Amino acid sequence: MKRFNVLDAAWALEVPGERLKALRRAAQPVREALLASGPVTALRCCPLVTLPYPTTYAFSGAALSPAPYVQLTGRMGVVQFNDWEGQARTLLFNPSDVERGGKTPFYANLAQRYGTFVAGRLLGQVHGTVLSHLAELGLGVQQVDYLAYDHLHLQDVRGWLGAEGIPGVFPRAQLLVDRLEWASTRELHPMQVVWYAPEGTRGVDERRVVPLEGDAWLGPGVALLRTPGHTLGHRSLAAVTDRGLFVFSGNGVATECYAPLQSTLPGLRTWAERMGCEVVPNGSTLESSLDQYASMVLEKLVAGPSSVDPLYPNVLPSGELTASLLCPGLSPTFSLDPPSQGAIRP
Ligand SMILES: [Zn+2]
Structure with a gap:
């Protein structure tokens, strides 16, 4: 691994x-x-689930809308690459265990407040599971070398890696995770608790975990960049395709959050002008807001302009703003087509 x-x-x-x-x-x-x-x-990019997310967090209070929640769609990236030794590797980026992750206090509370019927409609849009997508791609669980996440909010990795009393689905996979992100889950701060799946990492064999210090340049065309902010241990996936370099991140919820002067979302452009800001952070936690801003600038400069519309960068939010009747007026101004590259090899 290079840095x-x-x-x-x-x-x-x-x-x-x-x-x-x-x-x-x-x-x-x-x-x-x-x-x-x-x-x-x-x-390949595989949609997993669409979830409600407070509008005020999504745009750090910049969007003007009476809708309390926007809808964000989470995706898994399946990346195949050769490592620096020439060995073929398969990485899953943001493989969320939606069932276990549902126990995250923020979403468990939401379900309790609105009742299971309404919450079911709000929370229930599952597009596919990690295993259904792998089966469709013709990949077996033993072929997965690495799991990685932009950050560990909502993530419960025990079902994947195994833990006491829980058999793991992936027999060989190692978790590539920022050292600080992993350590944070071991002793959560009260302001972090609502966003992390309870005991989502508890009892996982540490030999299955590769703690990352700086950037991890995994092989030709692929890196996990250190991009702290939304959480202190946040990481972004940079992947080169024939359509350009794409960056996948949780620091912003829409591509236009990286180009707010182009946005027609009510309030975004004026907020950016008034504050003199060139990005609009995803602000549920603001573990480090100055670094989050810097990370978003880094992400958009590394990604470069989109070939579809150069006014927007090639940044794909890992939880992406999705048009919905539940949040009228808050449809994205611009969305990138998730990239697809080469043929997945079993
Ligand atoms: Zn988060």
Whole structure:
């Protein structure tokens, strides 16, 4: 696994404004290095679930709407690549165990407040499961080498990796996770508790966990970039395809949150102008809001402009704003087609 020294040096700067400036400078060489390393062998994006999410968090209070909730769609990325030794590898990015994750206090409370009938309608849009998507792609569980998440909100990995009394579905897979994100789940701060699945990592064999310190450049065309903010241990997936370099992140909920001056979502553009901000963070936790802003700038510069409309960057939110009758007026102005690359090899 390689690291980007230029990003390490930027993150090491203490003053937030200097850090942001250094990250801006570092983004271009990182983007060029990733692109020059070539595309991943294969990539698919598989929709898992659409969930309600408070409007005020989604846009850090910038959107003007009476709708209390927007709908976000979570996707799993299936990435096949060669590692630096030339070994073919399969990575699942954001493989959410929707059933176990439903016990996350924020969503369990919502179900309790609105009753199971309404909450069922609000919460019940499952598009597919990790295992149904793998079966469709012709992949067996023993072929999965790595699991990784942008962050561990709502995630319960015990069913995948195994834990005391719970058999694991993936016999070989290792979890690539930011050291701090993993450690956070071991001793949650009261302000973190509502967003994490209770005991979602408890009893997992530590030998199945690979804690990451800096960026993890996994192989040609693929990296897990260190992008703290939404959580302190947040990571973004950067993947090169024939359609360009895509970045998948939980720091923003819509591509236009990375280009708010283009947004027709009520309030976003004026908020960005008034605040002098070029990104609108996903603000449920704000574990580190200055870093989240810097990470979003880094993400959009590494991703580069979309080939469909260069006014928007190639950033795909891992929980993406989805048009819904439940939140009229809050349909995305622009959505990227999730990329698809090569043929998935069993
Ligand atoms: Zn989150």
